Each structure stands twice: as C-alpha cells, then as structure tokens.
Amino acid sequence: MCATLLLNIEIASIRSTRILKQGGQSHDLFTIFLERPVDNSQGRPELDGILHSWVFSSGMLRFWQSSSLYWCRPEGKGKSMKTDLEIARAHDLEPIQEVAERFGLKRDELSLYGPYKAKINASVGKRLAGAARGKYIGVTAVTPTPLGEGKTVTTIGLGLALNKIGKNTITTIRQPSMGPVFGIKGGAAGGGHSQVVPMEDFNLHLTGDMHAVGAAHNLLAAWTDTSILLKNPFNLNPERVTYRRVVDINDRALRQIEIGLGGKKNGVPRITGFDITPASEVMACLGLSKDIFDLRGRLGRMVVGEDKAGEPVTAETMECAGAMAAIMKEAVNPTVMQTTEGTLTFIHAGPFANIAYGNSSVVADQIATRLADYTVTESGFGADMGFEKLCNIKCRASGITPDAIVLVVTIRALKAHCDRFKIRAGKPLDPALFEKDIPAINDGLPNLKKHIDNVRLHGLPVVVAINHFSTDLPEEIEYVQKKALEFGARAAEISKMHADGGAGGEALAHAVVSAAESGASFKHLYDLDSSIEEKIITLATQVYGAADIELSDEAKRSADQYTSWGYGNLPICMAKTHLSLSHDAKLKGAPTGYTFPIRDIRLAAGAGFLYPLAGDMMLMPGLGSKPALRQIDIDENGEITGLF
Numbered sequence: 001m002c003a004t005l006l007l008n009i010e011i012a013s014i015r016s017t018r019i020l021k022q023g024g025q026s027h028d029l030f031t032i033f034l035e036r037p038v039d040n041s042q043g044r045p046e047l048d049g050i051l052h053s054w055v056f057s058s059g060m061l062r063f064w065q066s067s068s069l070y071w072c073r074p075e076g077k078g079k080s081m082k083t084d085l086e087i088a089r090a091h092d093l094e095p096i097q098e099v100a101e102r103f104g105l106k107r108d109e110l111s112l113y114g115p116y117k118a119k120i121n122a123s124v125g126k127r128l129a130g131a132a133r134g135k136y137i138g139v140t141a142v143t144p145t146p147l148g149e150g151k152t153v154t155t156i157g158l159g160l161a162l163n164k165i166g167k168n169t170i171t172t173i174r175q176p177s178m179g180p181v182f183g184i185k186g187g188a189a190g191g192g193h194s195q196v197v198p199m200e201d202f203n204l205h206l207t208g209d210m211h212a213v214g215a216a217h218n219l220l221a222a223w224t225d226t227s228i229l230l231k232n233p234f235n236l237n238p239e240r241v242t243y244r245r246v247v248d249i250n251d252r253a254l255r256q257i258e259i260g261l262g263g264k265k266n267g268v269p270r271i272t273g274f275d276i277t278p279a280s281e282v283m284a285c286l287g288l289s290k291d292i293f294d295l296r297g298r299l300g301r302m303v304v305g306e307d308k309a310g311e312p313v314t315a316e317t318m319e320c321a322g323a324m325a326a327i328m329k330e331a332v333n334p335t336v337m338q339t340t341e342g343t344l345t346f347i348h349a350g351p352f353a354n355i356a357y358g359n360s361s362v363v364a365d366q367i368a369t370r371l372a373d374y375t376v377t378e379s380g381f382g383a384d385m386g387f388e389k390l391c392n393i394k395c396r397a398s399g400i401t402p403d404a405i406v407l408v409v410t411i412r413a414l415k416a417h418c419d420r421f422k423i424r425a426g427k428p429l430d431p432a433l434f435e436k437d438i439p440a441i442n443d444g445l446p447n448l449k450k451h452i453d454n455v456r457l458h459g460l461p462v463v464v465a466i467n468h469f470s471t472d473l474p475e476e477i478e479y480v481q482k483k484a485l486e487f488g489a490r491a492a493e494i495s496k497m498h499a500d501g502g503a504g505g506e507a508l509a510h511a512v513v514s515a516a517e518s519g520a521s522f523k524h525l526y527d528l529d530s531s532i533e534e535k536i537i538t539l540a541t542q543v544y545g546a547a548d549i550e551l552s553d554e555a556k557r558s559a560d561q562y563t564s565w566g567y568g569n570l571p572i573c574m575a576k577t578h579l580s581l582s583h584d585a586k587l588k589g590a591p592t593g594y595t596f597p598i599r600d601i602r603l604a605a606g607a608g609f610l611y612p613l614a615g616d617m618m619l620m621p622g623l624g625s626k627p628a629l630r631q632i633d634i635d636e637n638g639e640i641t642g643l644f
Helices: 084-090 095-102 153-164 178-182 199-203 210-231 283-287 290-301 320-326 364-370 383-399 411-416 438-457 474-486 497-516 532-543 553-565
Strands: 012-022 023-035 060-065 067-070 110-112 119-121 137-143 169-173 192-195 236-241 246-249 256-257 271-274 274-276 304-309 311-316 335-337 345-348 376-377 404-410 462-467 491-495 548-551 595-605 609-614
Touching: 084 192, 095 110, 095 119, 095 335, 095 345, 110 345, 119 553, 137 153, 137 383, 137 497, 153 335, 153 376, 153 462, 169 364, 192 199, 192 335, 192 364, 192 497, 210 236, 210 246, 210 283, 210 304, 210 320, 210 548, 236 271, 256 411, 283 290, 283 383, 290 320, 290 532, 311 383, 345 364, 364 383, 383 404, 383 438, 383 532, 404 411, 404 438, 404 532, 411 438, 411 474, 438 462, 438 474, 438 532, 462 474, 462 497, 474 491, 491 497, 497 595, 532 553, 532 595, 548 553, 553 595
Parallel strands: 137 376, 137 404, 169 345, 169 376, 246 274, 404 462, 462 491, 548 595
Antiparallel strands: 012 023, 060 067, 110 119, 119 335, 236 304, 256 271, 304 311, 335 345, 595 609
C-alpha cells in the first residue's frame, strides 16, 4: 500500500491487514506509524477524525498515530515498511536440518514437524555431556508497560548480533500461549527483522507441547473428581481439593465455576476453576525437568489436595503420574526453529512470569550451552519477576548460572513510570510521550535503577539495552545512557534490532561479550532452609522495595501446613502483577515503604516451589472488548492475516 500525503508527514511504517467482512465485502485495516507526531496545536480541521476508524472506504484512508487521527489519499508512492508477518514470510527459509547442522546437531537427532521445525531428541545431552559450556546470557527488562518493551525482539536480535560478530550463538525462549496471541499483546516471536520464523507456526500450536501439558494436567483433574465420585479410594476430602483445571485461552468466565451438577452420575458438586495453561504445574514440571525420568518423578510428586486425615494426596498415590508422563513423552524434547537471519532457536516450555517461573526449559539450556559459544535466554517481564525466578528457581534446577544480564528499557516506559502518562493496551498513546521531556524520564528513572540493583543483588554484571523507537530523541537517549552507567550498568547501548536485525545490535553484542568475560559472582538471594515467611520477606523487601509483608490467615495456615508436610524448604515463585515492582499495578516507578500483602500460598510440589498470591493477582487472564482475535482471519489464498 502506498500513499502520498496531502500534508508534510513522514511515514515510518505502514501495516495492512484485511479484515471486517461486512455484507460480503472485505475491508483493509491500515495502521500507519509516523517518524514524528504531527503538531495539531492550531486545531487544523484536516487533521481531525474519529479514533480507531482504520478502514479504507470512500476513496480515503484513515490512519492513526498517538491520540489523533490523520488523513491522506491512497494514491502515488510513499515510504512503507512490511508488517512482522510479511517480513517473516519474505524470509528465505532453509530446511531446519541444515540450520541445526551448522550449530552442531546431527540429522538423526531431529524429528521433523514439516520442513522448518523439528524436535530434538533430548538424549543428545548425553553425547554433549563432556563438552565445555559456553557463556550464558539472560535478557530481562524494567517494569514493562502493557504494550511490552521489546524484550523478545532484543533476545532474538542479540543472538543475531552475537553471531554477526563471530560468536556462535543459540537462543532459548518459551513457547507462546495462545491466550495473549488472541488477546491484546499478540504473538511472542520477536518482531521486525529480529524474529523466529515461520511466525505463524511459532505462535499457533508449534509442535503441540502446550496441548500435551493441558491434556496431562486435565487428566489428573478428571481422575481426581471421578475417584471422589466412585467410592473415593484415595480418601480425598472434596472440600480440600486444590487442583484446578487449565485451558490455553484467556477466559475470565472460567475463573470460578461449580462442577458436578446435573445429578449423581455427573460427579460430586464443588467449587473450582480454571487457570491458563502456562500457569499449570505440569508446565513448570516440564520446564524444570532434566529428562523424561525427572519429569516422571515430578509429575508423581504433584499434590491435588488433602485426604480426610489432613495429609497430602499426590498424583503418584492416585496412580495417574505414569499416564501423565506418557502424554508428555514427546513434549520433553525441545523444538528448534530458525530466525530471520538463519540462526538456531530452541523453543521449549511456556510458563508466564507473573504467575509461574517465567523461563524456558532446563533441557534446552543444557543442550544449547554445550553446543554454542553463547546462549541467550529470555526471562519474562521485569527483573523482579522472571529474572529473579531464573536465579532462585531455575538455576537451582539446572546448575547453569548466568555470566551477564541484558536489561531492556524504552524511553516510553521510563516516561510512563513518572505516573503522568497512562498507557493502555489497545488504546492510542498520549502524544506527549513523543515530546522531549527529560523531567518525566528523570522521575521514571528510579525504576531503571531498582532493576539494575536487582540484577546486581545476584552478583551479575548488567548491560542496559535501550530499545529504539523512531520517535525517541537523541538527547533523551543520551541522558538515559548516562544515568544507567551512574546506576551501576557496565554499558548502555542503543538497540535497533527490530529495524535492522543483527546489524542493529552489534554495539550491544560487543558490550555483552565484555560483560560476560568480566567475571560474575553469582549468588542466590535466600537460603532454602529459611522459613517460608522469611523467604517472602526477603523478596518483598530486597527486590520489590516493600517495608514489610502481611500474611492473611489463609496464607499463614497454608505456610504452616506445607512446612508440616515437609515442603518448607522449597523456593518461592511469587504470583504478582508484572506492571509494578509492588503488588499493585497502579504503583509506578520504584515504590517503597509499603506493606506487601499475601492472600494465600499454593504448593507446586512436583515443580518444586511454593507460589504465594500477592494482592488480587489472578491465574486466568481475560479478553478485552477489542482483542486481537477480531483482526485474525484467513484470506482468499488460505493464508493467515492479522497475526502480529
């Protein structure tokens, strides 16, 4: 799609999606991004319009930037950029066997799922057992806005950039949930010229691991309720069953449900609910297992509730763990795909970081670090979430510790943390976000400083990556770079990897190599022998900035019970909002002096952690009024459209 503007407006990119079949007619949805916002302070009528009327009709094209609607005629030529999906499809894909061979895998170690994705036989780890480990680099971020700050783009792009400067590099990332894909956030393949391809395969189904997790999880749930109905051989107390069901869709209506209705043949009525599949303990077991036998043991240790004597009842006791492991037999093997520059990416496990441990699998890291000079892995959300769980949960399971950490930040995120701008997913951005505003950045910088501190608490060198947007002003970037170094970062580099692929991250790659070679002094934040309450206090005060914690009566009861059952020495996997360092998404920047509330604590004995529920944190997201699913369709050629 090309356009000549009636006004002097420079277009950075144009995205087109065919949608909204009305009366048999398709409409084209255009989103146009400008190099700079348009000044309409004079109230020019030709710049007025209605937000979100992104349809081509009546010979005019309506397009949006910031919180205003601007107009241009769809004729002539203009500067445009392909969508993420178009970039992915334009990439000349190689057979995945050839990509894998370049990175040290053998063809007979792959099980193909079509020409461009494959499962790795996890037994390859035995062949590589004696190989030296390469450097292990983690990617995290400041507290993100609801739009995300480009952490996956940075993770994929850094792998491209490190390969570009001669460091053989593999990336390990999580499988995306279809909940966000069809919700607001969209896919998780990266973006622009730094993404995993084919991105449709990546975001939809992949090789079926997510479905296997859901099936194994729900099999145990079905057997739990059936066994209660049929003579209750395991003496389960129906009122103390804690095991819920899962589904990989954002479905708020399933958060709390009553089952077993309609008569005795349908089960024993009780209140329960659904969580989203990435929050499943089976998913955590998959991600933290070293092999199928470790996974089998973890599944057996999963607790579904209490018996009538008040003792835990496990999947092993219920003789269900073996069947669950059978369902998961292939899921334990990582999937491999390629990037837009032909590098190798491992995709395995998909736990969310705000309600689970938020990292890809131990198996993927074990193999990748033996194959590559550098392995780049992503942790979900900010350094208070996925990164902290990487260090205190995943690293304990894998024995692999980071050599350096990349902390992603954006100018808009720092401005948002001054708490004068509201950023809402699916809503237009405030035009003031694109204006020079050093005071707003300065007010938001405590969030950056706190996340740098959180990384350094674990003894790791940190490199700040400023994910660049075309609206960023040079003086604002220079100011953030200066302050990041003052806060203790080893370097602060601009990342243009969305627009330029690996070439846009070479300076960042060199800084990461320098940091990784500087020598880390990794340490866990707490001892496992500390009490449950002491571990929660450590996280709340040292990582989140709280002055104290408050345990509800239910949380105290749970902590005492788990300790009496012998689970008091497990690490903590905090379930809290990702939109604040605190428990409250409304508290921006780096809040201090507040009390961090825990309303309950749940047990994931198979995964090997306890997860406290902070504030009103929910384990099942919901769809909004304008979810991404409304844009996704199949065109006349049978191709997917609207996926981003």
